[in-house]
Amino acid sequence: MLDLVADQGAKVAAQGLVASPLAIRGLTVSYGQKPAVFSVDMTVQPGAMTAIIGPNGAGKSTLLKAALGIVSPLSGQVSVFGRPLEKQRARIAYVPQRASVDWDFPTRVIDVILMGLSRELGLLRRVRARHVSYAKECLKRVGMQDFADRQIGQLSGGQQQRVFLARALAQDADLYLLDEPFAGVDAATEKAIIEVLKSLKEAGKTVVVVHHDLATVTDYFDHVFLINTRKVAEGTVAEAFTAETLQSAYGGRLATAQIDQISRALG
Amino acid sequence: MSSEEFVPLSLTPLLIGTFAAVACALPGNFLVLRKQALIGDAISHVVLPGIVVAFLLTGAISTWPMMLGAAGAAIVAVVLIEAIRRLGQIEPGAAMGVVFTTMFAAGVLLLEQTDTSTVHLDVEHALYGNLESLIWLDATGWSSLWDLEALAGLPSELSRIALTLIGVILFTWLFWRPLKISTFDEGFARTIGIRTGALGMALVITAAIAAVAAFDAVGSIIVIAMFICPPAAARMMTNRLETQIICSVVFAITSAVAGYVLAGYGPLWLGGADAVSAAGMIATISGLILALTAMFGPCRARVGVQNSS
Amino acid sequence: MLWDALSLQLGYNATLVAIGATLLGVSAGVTGTFLFLRKRALVSDAISHATLPGVCLAFMVLVALGGDGRNLPGLLAGSAISAWVGLLCMNWLTRHTRLAEDAAIGAVLSVFFGFGIVLLTVIQTMGVGRQAGLEGFLLGSTAGMLWADALIIAIGGAATLLLVVLIRRPMTMVAFDPDYAAARGLPVHRIDLAMMGLVMAVTVVGLKIVGLILIVALLIIPPVTARFWSERSDRVVLLAGLAGGLAGYVGAAFSASAPNLPTGPIIVLVSFVFFALSLFFAPVRGVLAAVLRHLQFQQRVHIRQGLLALAQDQKIYEPLTLRLLRRAGLVRADGVATDPGKARAAKALRDEKRWEVVRSDQAHEATAALYDGLRDIDTVLTQDQIAEIDRRIGGPQEVPS
Numbered sequence: 001m002l003d004l005v006a007d008q009g010a011k012v013a014a015q016g017l018v019a020s021p022l023a024i025r026g027l028t029v030s031y032g033q034k035p036a037v038f039s040v041d042m043t044v045q046p047g048a049m050t051a052i053i054g055p056n057g058a059g060k061s062t063l064l065k066a067a068l069g070i071v072s073p074l075s076g077q078v079s080v081f082g083r084p085l086e087k088q089r090a091r092i093a094y095v096p097q098r099a100s101v102d103w104d105f106p107t108r109v110i111d112v113i114l115m116g117l118s119r120e121l122g123l124l125r126r127v128r129a130r131h132v133s134y135a136k137e138c139l140k141r142v143g144m145q146d147f148a149d150r151q152i153g154q155l156s157g158g159q160q161q162r163v164f165l166a167r168a169l170a171q172d173a174d175l176y177l178l179d180e181p182f183a184g185v186d187a188a189t190e191k192a193i194i195e196v197l198k199s200l201k202e203a204g205k206t207v208v209v210v211h212h213d214l215a216t217v218t219d220y221f222d223h224v225f226l227i228n229t230r231k232v233a234e235g236t237v238a239e240a241f242t243a244e245t246l247q248s249a250y251g252g253r254l255a256t257a258q259i260d261q262i263s264r265a266l267g
Numbered sequence: 268m269s270s271e272e273f274v275p276l277s278l279t280p281l282l283i284g285t286f287a288a289v290a291c292a293l294p295g296n297f298l299v300l301r302k303q304a305l306i307g308d309a310i311s312h313v314v315l316p317g318i319v320v321a322f323l324l325t326g327a328i329s330t331w332p333m334m335l336g337a338a339g340a341a342i343v344a345v346v347l348i349e350a351i352r353r354l355g356q357i358e359p360g361a362a363m364g365v366v367f368t369t370m371f372a373a374g375v376l377l378l379e380q381t382d383t384s385t386v387h388l389d390v391e392h393a394l395y396g397n398l399e400s401l402i403w404l405d406a407t408g409w410s411s412l413w414d415l416e417a418l419a420g421l422p423s424e425l426s427r428i429a430l431t432l433i434g435v436i437l438f439t440w441l442f443w444r445p446l447k448i449s450t451f452d453e454g455f456a457r458t459i460g461i462r463t464g465a466l467g468m469a470l471v472i473t474a475a476i477a478a479v480a481a482f483d484a485v486g487s488i489i490v491i492a493m494f495i496c497p498p499a500a501a502r503m504m505t506n507r508l509e510t511q512i513i514c515s516v517v518f519a520i521t522s523a524v525a526g527y528v529l530a531g532y533g534p535l536w537l538g539g540a541d542a543v544s545a546a547g548m549i550a551t552i553s554g555l556i557l558a559l560t561a562m563f564g565p566c567r568a569r570v571g572v573q574n575s576s
Numbered sequence: 577m578l579w580d581a582l583s584l585q586l587g588y589n590a591t592l593v594a595i596g597a598t599l600l601g602v603s604a605g606v607t608g609t610f611l612f613l614r615k616r617a618l619v620s621d622a623i624s625h626a627t628l629p630g631v632c633l634a635f636m637v638l639v640a641l642g643g644d645g646r647n648l649p650g651l652l653a654g655s656a657i658s659a660w661v662g663l664l665c666m667n668w669l670t671r672h673t674r675l676a677e678d679a680a681i682g683a684v685l686s687v688f689f690g691f692g693i694v695l696l697t698v699i700q701t702m703g704v705g706r707q708a709g710l711e712g713f714l715l716g717s718t719a720g721m722l723w724a725d726a727l728i729i730a731i732g733g734a735a736t737l738l739l740v741v742l743i744r745r746p747m748t749m750v751a752f753d754p755d756y757a758a759a760r761g762l763p764v765h766r767i768d769l770a771m772m773g774l775v776m777a778v779t780v781v782g783l784k785i786v787g788l789i790l791i792v793a794l795l796i797i798p799p800v801t802a803r804f805w806s807e808r809s810d811r812v813v814l815l816a817g818l819a820g821g822l823a824g825y826v827g828a829a830f831s832a833s834a835p836n837l838p839t840g841p842i843i844v845l846v847s848f849v850f851f852a853l854s855l856f857f858a859p860v861r862g863v864l865a866a867v868l869r870h871l872q873f874q875q876r877v878h879i880r881q882g883l884l885a886l887a888q889d890q891k892i893y894e895p896l897t898l899r900l901l902r903r904a905g906l907v908r909a910d911g912v913a914t915d916p917g918k919a920r921a922a923k924a925l926r927d928e929k930r931w932e933v934v935r936s937d938q939a940h941e942a943t944a945a946l947y948d949g950l951r952d953i954d955t956v957l958t959q960d961q962i963a964e965i966d967r968r969i970g971g972p973q974e975v976p977s
Contacts, residue, residue, distance in 0.1 A: 025893055026885070028877050028949070033869065038949030039881045068458045074877055075894055089460040101452045104569055104674055105300065106508045115448050119459060123441055151506040153570035171459070228935065229949060248936040251944050304679040305618055308686075312789070354863045355855050360678070361617040361800050365851060368793030372844035375715055375790075379836045394714070395693045488693060492686035499679045530694070534701070541701040543694045550690020557683055561673045569674040 019082030021046050021175045021206040022067060027076030029059070029066045035074070036062040040231045044175075044208055049201050050223040051211040055250050058228040060210045061097065061179050068094055068177065080175065090119055093173035095164045097180050103153040109163050110148040113138055116170030138169040141199075143192050158189030165193055176200060178209045182216075194220055217241055275406040277531070280398050283425050284489075284527050284549060287481035288519035290432040291493035293439050294474040296508075296515055299498045300450050305360065306345070306471055307494030309367040310478045311487035313344040316374030317479075323381060330423065334479055341475035344370055345468075396486025398527070398545040401425070424484040431480035438473045439512075446470065447508060489546040493519055496553035503564025522553035582829045590832035592726040593718045593785070597824035597843060599733035600782050604791070605798035605820025606740050607774045609813045612799035613751035618681050619666070619772065620795040624779045624788045625685035626662025627655035628692025631713050631783070632699060639702070648725050651713075652732075652780050659776045662688050667769070716787030716840035718828075725784055732781035736774055747771055748809050785828075786840035793844040794820055801851040804858035823847035875900055876950050880924060882906070886913045887925035927953045930965045 022044040029037045037059035044050055052060045065071045067078050069085055080088035093116070113135040114127060121127065139145045142162040147155065152163065161181055168176055176197075182190050197207050197220075211217065217224060217237065224241045226232035232249040233240035291307070298304050314337040321336025322328065344366050352362040405411065405420030412418070439446070449456035449463045456463050478490045501514035526549030531542045561567055611617055634654020635645040643650070662684045669680035696710065740747075749757045750767045758764045775795060782791040802815035827843030856863050882897040883906070892898055892911065901907045906917030913921060930953050935944040943956050954962060 026881055026897075028881065030873070030877070033873055034948050035877065035950070038877075039884060065454075068454075070454050070457050074874055075881060075897065077893055086460070089458070092458060094455060094458040096452065096454045100454055102300070102450075105451045106502070106506050106511050107447075107451060108507065111508075112451075115444075115451070115455070118444050118448060121444065123444060151570055167455075229947065248932060251935045251937065251941065299676075299679050302676050302678050304676075304682045305621075308618075308621065308682055351855065354866075355800070355804070356861070357800055357803070358615050358617070360615065361612055361796055364617050364621065364792055364796035365800055365848070368790060368796065368844055369848040372790055372793065372841035372848075375838060376841040376845065379838050379841075488686060488690050491682060492690055495679055495682035495686060499675055499683055502674060534698075541697075543697040543701070547690040547693030547697065550686050551694055554683065554687025554690070557687070561669060561675075567673045 019046075020044055020079075021081055022177075022208065023079045023082075024063075024067060025077045027063070027066055027078070028074045029062050029071055029076075030074050031062075035229060037066065037073075037227070038229050040076075040227065042225055042231065042234065044206060045223055046206055047201065047204050048223045049197060049207045049209070049221045050225055051209050051217055051221040052225045052227060053211050053214065053217065053249070054227040054232070056212075058249070060212075060227060063227060064094075064177055064179055064208070064210055068092065091174045093168035093171040093176050095161075095168050095176070095178040095181055097183070098157065098160055098164070103160070105152070107152060108148070109139070109144065109150050109152055109155070110135055112152055112163055113167050113170050116167040119171070135166075135170055138166040139163075141169055141196055142166045156186075158185035161185050162189055162192060165196060169196070174205055176205060176207045178207070180210050180212060182211070182213060214246070270408045274408055274411060275403050277527070278406070279403045279422055279425055280401050280545065281524060281527050283401055283422070283428055283484045284398055284523040284545065285520050286425075286428040286432045287485050287489070288493045288497070288523040288549065288553075289516055290428065290435045290477040291474075291481055291490055292497040292515045292519035293435050293512070294470060294477060295494035296498040296501070296512055297446055297450055297470055298474060298494060299502065301467075301470075303359075303471075304495050304499075305363055307474060307478060308491050309344055309348065309363045310341045310471075310475050311482060311490045312367040313340045313370040313374075314479060314482050314487055316340050316370045316377065319374050319377045319381065323377065330427070330483070334427075334483060337479040337482065338475055340370065341479065342472065345471050345475070394486055395488055395544050395546045396482070396484060398485050399531070399542065401484060428480050428484055431477055435473060435477050438469070442466065442469070485549075486546045489549050492550035492553050493522070496550075496557045497522065500553075500557040500560040500564070503560035503567040506566050506570070518553065518556050522549050522556060526550070526552040580833070582826070589718075589721060590828075592721055592723065593832065593839060594825055594828040596721070596726050596729040596733075597785055597828035597839065598821045599730055599824070600778070600785055601794060601798070601820035601822070601824025601843070601847075602817045603733040603736045603740075603820075604778045604782060604794035605802070605816035605818070606813055607736060607771075607778050608795035608820075609799040609802065609809075609816040610740075610744075610747045610751055610771050611775055611795065612803070613748070613809060613812070614768075614771065616677065617796045617799075618678070618792075619663075620775050620779065621792045622666055622681040622685040622688075623659050623663055623772065623776050624791050625692075626688040627659045627779060627783060627788050628689055628713070629695055630654040630656065630658025630661075631710060632692055632695035633658070635699060635710055636695070636702070645710075648722075648728060648784065651710075652728070652783065655713075655783060656776060656780045658688065659779060660773075663769075663772050663776065712787070713783050714787050714789060715838065716783070716785050716790065718785055718831075718839045721784070729781050729784065732777060736777045736781070739774055739777075743767070743770060744810075744813065752809070786843060790840045790844050793847065794824070797844070797847045797851050798823065801847070801854045804854040804861045807860075819847065819850050823850060879904065879906075880950055883917075883921045883924040884928060886917060887921035929969055930957075930962065933965045933968055 020043045022042070024040060024042040027037055027040045028035055040063065052063060054060050062071060066073045078085050081091060110132065114131065117131055117135065121131070136145060136148060139148060142165050144159060144162050144166060147159065152160065155163065165181065181193055197209070200207055209221070218241065222237060223235065224237055225234045226240060226245050226249040228249045233245040295307065298306055317337035317340025318333045320340070321332045325332045347366045348359070348362045351357060351365060352359050355362070401422045401424050403421055405417040407417070445456065445461045445466055449461050449466055453463050474494065481490050481493070497515040497518035498511070500518050501511045504514045505511050527545050529552065530545040530548035534541060534543055608620065611620060631651050631654055634651045638647055638650050639645045666680045666684045669675050669683065670677050699710065746757070746762055746767050749762060750764050754764050778795065779788070779791050782794065786794060798820035799812065799816040801819045802812045805815055806812050823843055823846045827846040828839055830846065831837040831839040831842040854862065859865055878894065878897040878900050882892055882901045885892050886907070898907065898911060901917065902909065905914060906920060907913050931947055934940040935947055946956055
């Protein structure tokens, strides 16, 4: 009896190892003849907030898009909670870069949030009051409850970003992937977004963010993944976010003064 | 006009024109939003070679082989455009221009090489159809609508376009959500498992079927006009997709009815003797509606100045 | 027969048509290139369809004035005016409403063409009975082309070419980067309009030979063809003129060599043949070259990844990687590295380490930008530099290789 329990414990532990929310092996993605991402392995820790950082053009967004199957890789494998991506779509929510959608599209904020429910709604099920009130709740979590009936193009950049975050919340996923959510948004939005992300983490969800602001990494995240075409470092902020790894990822492109500043902040 | 004249002479052309206009306007909404409006243009040009090839293969003017030929040509064109765009890394507009002009030229050449003097098959007919000739000779008045014998004499174009319209409505209704999501945000659509490539192809094929069925009755020029003008005018009226679809249907019906009536009776009012092309007039009216909405529509201006990230 | 036609020995009319078609092909190819580089190729479709109402109105005016409705200069003037109106409508729709350019093009082309057809039927009912000449404008008709017609085409084509030569620089700049051109103080909107005006001129000139539906082909296909052969815009312009002129000449000659070969469609099909050949066989941008390059590249990536995995004793997951390594004799059938495999793997890993140093060192910034995961480091650094890097890495790599 005792053996059985111990055995099960071992099994759970083994599964915990295998079933990382997002595990990538040997991923290479190339636009034309230059790989944007080359032979990258990544293992995201469950329940953590991970930042993907690296210089411009280092393949951060590409890595995320390949993980989601939006771009197809030249080689490599992706598994989500231990199973192939296609079987796990329902457990992933994605917040794209804002530039990627048509802002002139005839749709209201609330319609965008309801898109997050499309798995539940399927092709033909009708949108009922409970769906709408759930969508409004998601809007409220990002502080956008007063904008439900606006056309999305009428919002400011930061507000648009919050709407997309709310859509991801509506999906009620286990793994959240965000592509530069803080790019070009106002301070209030940045604060609102990070609050929501922290609450997701507290609820046991896994969050992965493509991030470009080195100064806020230590405040916002507990894990980092440094990439410059190849993986440079991966681990907790203390392990992987050091002057040495930054130098290695950014090379000449990061002023020495900046690195000094960050390493001082790190103590 | 008495019902003895209206029902046999005008009812069926009116219905056929209206059904064709709506069948094209519905997928047109998504094509316009996806910036693929000219797919309709390309499809309607390649219908001609499709029909000529079908005629050469079967040796007769019969409807179903010709519809199949036209639909086949539309699919070949779409596949070719996509292939040239990807393989040659050419922007979609130019790829489209290469494909549809070439296929149209091939159609004209085949037509010239074939002896079609005994049959009614020519470029003019392909371009502007012959809506006025689709009359219902067996009808004597409204009562004929309940007369099975008279109903059997309805022009077959009517049942075909009606079936097509039902098909188009079903497609739009069934795939409403995925269509909307993937048109708005393709990347997101893929992450929730929508097969955007297949869906886009299905949309284009639906548009092609609508174009071919409408072409059969009203010629290709009206097809392009109905794909683009009513949805474009509806864009100026609203910021909601649902309302936009309804507006586009209303505009399409208005163009068809007003165009047909004006073409038939306008010249008489102006003292002329003969009617003018109904298909051309329907296209003209849809253009006028677009002009009015573009000048006065409440939502005519672009919103959402692109934020650069 | 074809040879007779190609050497212009098939009589007066055939010669006229061949010369006209060649000139038209050259000016359409050259003009169309700017439209294509500006990514607005299908604007020509709207312009050409918008000529129809003008042709019809001009015909009606000419008849009303008691003249011959088929007077070519009069009809061309009418077509130019309505094409210009169509162009302005299209521009207005894209600039002042939310419509994208494709929808504006489609709206203008269908509505103008539909209105033109209404006018055609009006002309049919006018009872002048000479509208047959007008339908020739849909698909072109070269039978019975007059010396005066050919002269108009020649002068029009030459004038268009001259104008293109004059404003080619600003047009290239606007096509390449409109924002930069605007910042340099170029009137982008007006240059665009000038470009469209030239396209319109070519369209009008081409109405007689290829007709309004197929002139679009001559404006689009030769530039797309030329693009496969050069990365320089001035060369693309010249090549497009060459491709267009050749298609016009060969097509006109071919169509004169046998009955039932209408000139317009044949010219279009000839230029499509040029396009198809370029698409597949052009040296750099052609499909064949690209496929070969991609396969080679994919193999390099897989082998490199496989070698790195071998060197670090990692398991190789990809079947393709294993297959490629086995074929190159780097691993055995059971997945264990052979001796050459081990050597190559060690070298790959060491190169990777060296690259790491290079990329984190500001002194090597220019070199670091060349990193793509595949490049051998000895192709970008000298032996001395590599030795210096190896010294910094330290450890067993110092063993002379």
